[in-house]
Amino acid sequence: MNTATQTKKYKQNDTGKPKGSEPGKTGERFVYQDDEVIEKPFNWAQLTRLFSYMKPYAKQLLPLVILMMVLGTVTKLTVPYLTSMAIDKAIAPKDGATSLNMLYTITAIILVLYIIQWLASTYRIKFTNIIGQRVIYDLRSDLFKHIQKLSFNFFDKRPAGSVLVRITNDVNSLQELFTSGVVNLMIDCVQLLGIIIILLVINWKLGLAVILTVPVMFVISTKLRIRIRRAWQDVRMKNSRINSHLNESIQGIRVTQAFTQEQENIRFFDKMNMDSKKSWDRASMLNQGFGPLIEITGGVGTLILFWFGAYLIQDGQLTVGLLVAFSSYVGNFWEPINRLGQMYNQLLVAMASSERIFEFIDEKPNIDDKPDAVPMPKIQGDIKLQDVVFEYEKGRQALKGINLDVKAGQTIALVGHTGSGKSTIINLLSRFYDITKGKITIDGLDIRDVKLETLRSQIGIVLQDTFIFSGTIRDNIRFGRLDATDEEIEAVAKAVNAHEFIEKLPGGYDTEVEERGNMLSMGQRQLLSFARALLADPRILILDEATASIDTETELKIQEALKVLLKGRTSFIVAHRLSTIRHADKIVVLDHGEIKEEGNHAELMQQRGTYYGLIEAQFRFI
Numbered sequence: 312m313n314t315a316t317q318t319k320k321y322k323q324n325d326t327g328k329p330k331g332s333e334p335g336k337t338g339e340r341f342v343y344q345d346d347e348v349i350e351k352p353f354n355w356a357q358l359t360r361l362f363s364y365m366k367p368y369a370k371q372l373l374p375l376v377i378l379m380m381v382l383g384t385v386t387k388l389t390v391p392y393l394t395s396m397a398i399d400k401a402i403a404p405k406d407g408a409t410s411l412n413m414l415y416t417i418t419a420i421i422l423v424l425y426i427i428q429w430l431a432s433t434y435r436i437k438f439t440n441i442i443g444q445r446v447i448y449d450l451r452s453d454l455f456k457h458i459q460k461l462s463f464n465f466f467d468k469r470p471a472g473s474v475l476v477r478i479t480n481d482v483n484s485l486q487e488l489f490t491s492g493v494v495n496l497m498i499d500c501v502q503l504l505g506i507i508i509i510l511l512v513i514n515w516k517l518g519l520a521v522i523l524t525v526p527v528m529f530v531i532s533t534k535l536r537i538r539i540r541r542a543w544q545d546v547r548m549k550n551s552r553i554n555s556h557l558n559e560s561i562q563g564i565r566v567t568q569a570f571t572q573e574q575e576n577i578r579f580f581d582k583m584n585m586d587s588k589k590s591w592d593r594a595s596m597l598n599q600g601f602g603p604l605i606e607i608t609g610g611v612g613t614l615i616l617f618w619f620g621a622y623l624i625q626d627g628q629l630t631v632g633l634l635v636a637f638s639s640y641v642g643n644f645w646e647p648i649n650r651l652g653q654m655y656n657q658l659l660v661a662m663a664s665s666e667r668i669f670e671f672i673d674e675k676p677n678i679d680d681k682p683d684a685v686p687m688p689k690i691q692g693d694i695k696l697q698d699v700v701f702e703y704e705k706g707r708q709a710l711k712g713i714n715l716d717v718k719a720g721q722t723i724a725l726v727g728h729t730g731s732g733k734s735t736i737i738n739l740l741s742r743f744y745d746i747t748k749g750k751i752t753i754d755g756l757d758i759r760d761v762k763l764e765t766l767r768s769q770i771g772i773v774l775q776d777t778f779i780f781s782g783t784i785r786d787n788i789r790f791g792r793l794d795a796t797d798e799e800i801e802a803v804a805k806a807v808n809a810h811e812f813i814e815k816l817p818g819g820y821d822t823e824v825e826e827r828g829n830m831l832s833m834g835q836r837q838l839l840s841f842a843r844a845l846l847a848d849p850r851i852l853i854l855d856e857a858t859a860s861i862d863t864e865t866e867l868k869i870q871e872a873l874k875v876l877l878k879g880r881t882s883f884i885v886a887h888r889l890s891t892i893r894h895a896d897k898i899v900v901l902d903h904g905e906i907k908e909e910g911n912h913a914e915l916m917q918q919r920g921t922y923y924g925l926i927e928a929q930f931r932f933i
């Protein structure tokens with residue numbers, strides 16, 4: 312139905328066709344472009360919005376995190392200074408008299424400080440994890456709740472995979488930022504500031520010499536890291552492409568084997584696999600080459616320290632103990648600088664992910680309640696379509712002025728060639744789309760003036776592609792009405808002739824059906840969906856009848872089930888089976904979005920028009 316809009320989003324080659332659309336060139340088929348953007352420039356407004364998710368937890372937990380962070384940093388930065396005291400005052404004092412007592416005391420203090428540091432860090436990690444996990448939970452659930460409400464036309468424009476990626480990959484990629492990134496950023500800033508002050512206080516000349524190398528180190532380390540990280544991201548992207556292809560291949564394995572396309576599939580997979588291997592090789596080469604280089608850049612700072620430090624000791628401006636402390640501080644110096652570089656990268660990635668997440672969250676369902684919408688009273692079932700025009704895309708009318716008058720309790724069969732507008736009418740009745748022009752009323756009320764939920768909850772839909780969820784047979788029927796009792800479930804199953812086959816299943820009603828009900832036949836799936844619809848007991852029933860050819864016995868069962876299902880409610884059936892059409896109160900023949908003929912079976916047969924032709928064709932086919 313919507314391939315036209317979808318392909319636009321796929322990668323285009325020079326000819327303007329989606330890549331891989333030419334025979335033999337399947338290299339890059341099905342690449343949904345917007346998910347490839349890995350990082351985005353900094354955007355404060357977006358970052359603020361992202362961090363607003365921390366707000367509910369910040370009040371209770373953030374002060375604790377900050378306390379632990381300050382405690383950890385202060386203890387960490389005190390240790391080198393105590394070490395210098397141990398060297399200069401206890402081990403090798405100027406007067407030459409070693410003081411073991413002092414050494415023991417300092418060692419004991421250092422030990423206590425280490426314990427405090429360990430405790431502070433353990434609790435800090437614990438608290439930040441709690442914040443991070445809650446934020447991710449909220450974000451994921453906000454996104455899911457919102458997506459549930461979005462209208463059909465939103466899903467028309469996007470492949471399901473792309474929606475999936477946002478809820479899984481994009482949210483996950485923010486996880487690290489919230490669990491460790493933000494707090495590490497604060498720790499690193501505090502630590503850096505502390506070290507700079509200490510270095511300048513101990514010896515400002517040496518301090519300045521070391522600090523001056525910082526910007527150089529920062530730039531080198533950040534740039535190199537960006538290249539390495541991008542290479543790894545490329546690996547991840549290629550792998551996720553493999554995953555989505557695998558998903559598609561496994562789901563489509565029956566079609567693949569039926570069309571003997573296994574070799575083509577293997578060839579396509581091989582190419583993806585090779586791509587992934589190559590990008591892994593490249594990333595690991597960069598890692599090996601640049602990793603040590605980053606270490607070396609840190610070493611340069613240490614060299615300056617010892618070279619200049621030794622000179623200052625000779626000159627009497629520095630003690631050995633202070634040089635040792637200095638070197639320890641400098642060691643602690645590179646660590647946060649390196650991490651800040653990483654953090655910056657992480658933020659750019661978070662920008663891209665959060666932009667995609669917010670794009671979804673900001674998407675307004677274009678079918679929504681009017682501010683003054685009223686609840687739909689219990690539906691009697693009189694339905695009127697008045698000059699209904701509808702366009703999925705501007706300028707392309709799928710329905711061109713439909714007028715239809717349906718009385719409560721009638722069964723209306725919609726027939727017509729493929730693409731004539733049958734499903735479109737069905738979609739409009741439940742307000743999955745809003746009409747472009749005209750009016751649809753139920754019991755005299757315009758469906759745009761009533762609360763959507765109160766409308767849809769009274770309309771039952773059985774789609775052609777009967778969707779069976781993973782779970783038990785019972786769960787699947789219960790989907791029609793969640794508070795139904797087991798007895799009610801059995802009763803509806805019996806009413807639609809499904810009870811018999813369910814009983815024969817290994818676990819009866821508790822049999823687990825695999826995803827999408829693969830273990831059930833088409834007819835069984837349809838009976839199950841009838842039971843589900845009957846349980847919901849809707850006032851209006853919409854049925855997109857399956858075209859699958861089924862054996863006469865099942866056909867008979869389905870017909871009997873239909874009689875039960877249709878009784879006492881207004882029903883619309885996109886009909887394919889002759890038996891269903893024959894019993895309908897009104898048959899509406901559609902042609903290119905217009906009503907061509909209208910009447911019951913006998914009337915239309917007499918007219919000898921399109922309907923007559925369709926029936927004749929079916930008989931000829933049989």
Ligand SMILES: Nc1ncnc2c1ncn2[C@@H]1O[C@H](COP(=O)(O)OP(=O)(O)OP(=O)(O)O)[C@@H](O)[C@H]1O
Pocket residue numbers: 312313467703704709727728729730731732733734735736
């Ligand atoms: N989501 C969509 N976006 C854009 N155009 C659509 C969409 N769904 C249907 N159309 C177009 O609207 C027209 C009517 O389609 P509709 O699905 O109502 O036909 P149908 O009679 O139900 O066909 P079928 O018997 O094959 O299911 C077609 O031209 C189709 O291409």
